[in-house]
Amino acid sequence: MAKVGYTRRALLKGGAAAAAASALPAPMLWAQETKNIVLRQFGTGVSNLNEVAQKVKEDLGFTLEMTALDSDSVTQRAATQPDSFDIADIEYWICKKVWPTGNLQAMDTSKIANYDKIVGIFRSGKLTPESVIAQGTAPHSVGFVDGPGATSFADEETGWMTLIPTIYNADTLGIRPDLIGRPISNWSELLNPEFKGKASILDISSIGIMDMAMVCESMGEITYGDKGNMTREEIDKTFAIFTEAKQNGQFRAFWKTFDESVNLMASGEVVIQSMWSPAITAVKSRGIPCVYQPLEEGYRSWGGGIGLSKSLTGMELDAAYDYINWYLDGWVGGFLMRQGYYSAVPETSKNYMSENEWGYWFEGKEATAEITSPFGDVLAQAGEVRDGGSFYDRMGSVACWNAVMDENQYMVRKWNEFIAS
C-alpha cells in the first residue's frame, strides 16, 4: 500500500523545514494516488474556508471538499449520517452529543507531530498551571477517550484524542462606545434599563442561554451550580428574568445571523448586544466605533476541532492524519489568527505572521503599522490595541464554555416560549 507520509515526516523537522518541503515537488511514485484522494469535510462556517481547501490541494495534493452548515444541522448530520463525511469540523459541545453515537474514531496522538505544542486548554484543561477550569463543556473534558472504540470520555490525557483543536475564541458583549459614553464592565449591563429598547441577544438557543446565564449571575439574581449544565429550576429562573425584560421592551431585536448582528450595531438600533468577534471587525471596517468589551465576569468561550469519521481507513486515513499535521503546522493558524481567532498551536502560526501581526493579535501590543485581514480589509491602524489584550489575558479569563445540557430539550422548549412571549 502506498504511504502518504511525506509531509508528515517533513513536518517533524519543524516549521522551517516544512516550509521548505512544501515548496518541493511531491515524489512522483505515489503522487498520482494521492491526487485521487478526496476527503469530505463538513462543519460550521467559521473554519470551513475555501482558502484552506485550495492550500491543501497545493501542499498535500489531495482534494478537500467543504460543506458549511449551521450548528444544529452539523450535529444532526454527525450523529445520523456517519458515511456522509470523512472529517467533521465541529465544536466541542457538539462532540459531547455526537461522540457517544460511535460515529467518530479516536486519533493516535503519537501520529500528531505538534501534539506537545497544543495549548494546555485542550490537554490538561489549564492554560497555565495556575488556571482555574471554567464551567460548561471545557474542551479537555471531551477531548480524550481511553482508546480506539471507547464511547465515554477520559478524565486526563490518554494518547487518544476525539477532536484535534483547530479554532477557538473568547466571546463577550459588543458595545457602541460613542452611543453609550461611559465605561461598561459587567454582563449585567445588557439588562440595564438605561439601554431600554437598545439591547439585543442572539436567537440561537445553545449560545444565547449561556449569555443569559452570564447576565443573571452578574446581576446577582442567580448563582448557578454549573452554567453549562443547568437544572430545570435554574432554566426557569433565567427565562423568567429575560421574559420580564423582553416584555418591558429592553430588547430592540434578536439576531440569528452574523449579518443581522452587524446591521443592528452599525445602524445604531442597538448599542449593546451579544456579538461575535468578526462581526465587531465588520462594524469597525465601516468606520463606526465598536468595542468587543472585556467584562469583569470573564468571557464565554467556544472551541472547535476536527474529528475523523469511523469509516476512514487505509490511505484516506493516512491522508487525514497528514491533513491534521498540516493544519497544526501554522499556515492555517496564521490565516485564522489574522482574523482574530486563535489557533491550537500558536507558536507554529507565528512563522506565518509578521511581527506586527503577532504582537497585535497574540501579545496584545500596540500595532506598529496597519493591521489587515487575510482578505485585505484594514482592521486596525498603527497604535491601536486589541480589545481585551493578549492571548493570556483573554483566554485566561474564560468564565464558561459553550455547552450542551442534560436538560437541553426542556431548555429548547423554554427558549421557543421566550421568543414567542
Add this chain to the structure above:
Amino acid sequence: MLKNRHVTGWLQAAPLSLVLIGFLILPIVAIVIVSFWRATEFSIIPAFTLENYQFLFGSPVTYKVFLATFKYAAITWALTLLIGFTAAYYLAFHIRSQTVQIALFLLCTIPFWTSNIIRMISWIPFLGRNGIANSTLIDMGVIDEPLEWLLYSDFSVILAFVHLYTLFMVVPIFNTMMRIDRSLIEAAYDNGASGFQTLVHVIVPLTKPGIMIGTIFVLTLAMGDFITVRFMSGSQKANVGRLISNDIALLQYPSAAATAVVLLCTVLIVIGILLRFVDIRKEL
C-alpha cells in the same frame, strides 16, 4: 375501450388527481402522522404519542401566539380590503380607456418583479431609529425624538403585510368589477340612487365573490407567514408560523408537525365560515 364514458372520464381526471395526491394529500398525511411521533435531539421515533399536542395545548404561549396570528390576519385583511377595493374601484369605474386601465394594472404588479423578502427588508433602513422616515420627520420639526415604534413592532409587521398582500386583494376584486354589467349601474342612477347608494347596494354585493377570493388569499398568506414577522419584528413578536419554524430549526419535527396540523385546521375552519357567506362557484 376509450369509447366507454367512464374510462374517458377517469383518464381526464387522472392528471390533476395524481398531482393533487402526490403534492398535496400525501405531504399532509405525512405531517399528520409525524405529529404523533416522538423526537429526541437527533432522531425521530415512530410511535403513537399525544405528547406533542398535550404540550401545545398545555402551554399558554400557544394561545397567545394563535391570538397574535388572528390579530395580524384581521388587521391586515381590513387594511388590504380597504386599499384593494379603492384601487380596484378606481381602475374599474373611473378609468375609461382600456389601454390606460391595463397600463395602470400592470403598474400595480411592478413591485412583484423583485422578491418579497427584498421588498420587506427594504423597509428596515427606511423605518429605523436613524432611518429616512425618522430623520425626515425630525427635520420637518414634527417630532423631537425618533419614533421607536416604527420598526420592530406590530406596526412594522402589519405595514409589511399590507404592502406585500394588497395586490392579492386588488386582482380578484378588479376582475369581478370588470364583469359587472354597466347597465345595472346606469339603472341605479336612473332610479335616483346616489353614488354611495349605488356603491353599497349594487357594486359591493356584485363584487362579493372577488372580495371573498381576495380575503382567502390574504388570510391564508398572513396566517401562514413566518419570515415577515421574524424580520419586521426583529424576532420580538411571534405568530404560529414562527413557532413552527423555531421547532424545525431545533430539529423538533414532530412538535412542528403538530403545530402545523392545528394551524391547518384553524385556517380551514376560517375559510369554511367565509364560504358560508358567499357561494363562490355560483357567483362566478
